Amino acid sequence: SAVISQKPSRDICQRGTSLTIQCQVDSQVTMMFWYRQQPGQSLTLIATANQGSEATYESGFVIDKFPISRPNLTFSTLTVSNMSPEDSSIYLCSVDWGRDGVNYGYTFGSGTRLTVV
């Protein structure tokens, strides 16, 4: 499967500031997915990032708050802007992976544990 390097692994940020999370994949992938996991909750899809086009955001997530870049087929960033304590979550990037022609779903980065104080 693809290997994803995600950083930072954790950060503590002041409210009102922004944090950019980076994901680097060891192979070229068409789509990258960004998820948020609030404390004690499941994963919620924020947006899908395709190279060369605007990211597609899910209901409840907007570009001004979570701008995404996808400059090439191996890299993407998610910025959490103007942070508040409610943004404290784990943020995960993911990509498709398959084996022997079968799509096995997603592989994930190690996650970014964000605390906003």
Next chain:
Amino acid sequence: AQKITQTQPGMFVQEKEAVTLDCTYDTSDQSYGLFWYKQPSSGEMIFLIYQGSYDEQNATEGRYSLNFQKARKSANLVISASQLGDSAMYFCAMRGWNDMRFGAGTRLTVKP
């Protein structure tokens, strides 16, 4: 719209025993994939097992097996011979044509 339901917020199992984690789903898609992931306290998401909607046999991966009942729209995870390291959150997920949706998760605790 796709929906994944995990009705067990928490489960306990004795070490070396088997445990079943429940998952039901709802979709209008004919082709879909069902997945189970493990999330330890470190936060990473670890892929465990996959079942395609057209697969006739239940998937198995080592100590993990997926009890797939298509008519009932259920995809339960069975962990055999539980180990202390199996203590974690477990998420059921379904892949449609374009993205993946996750259930609420089940926290499994293995007792020594």
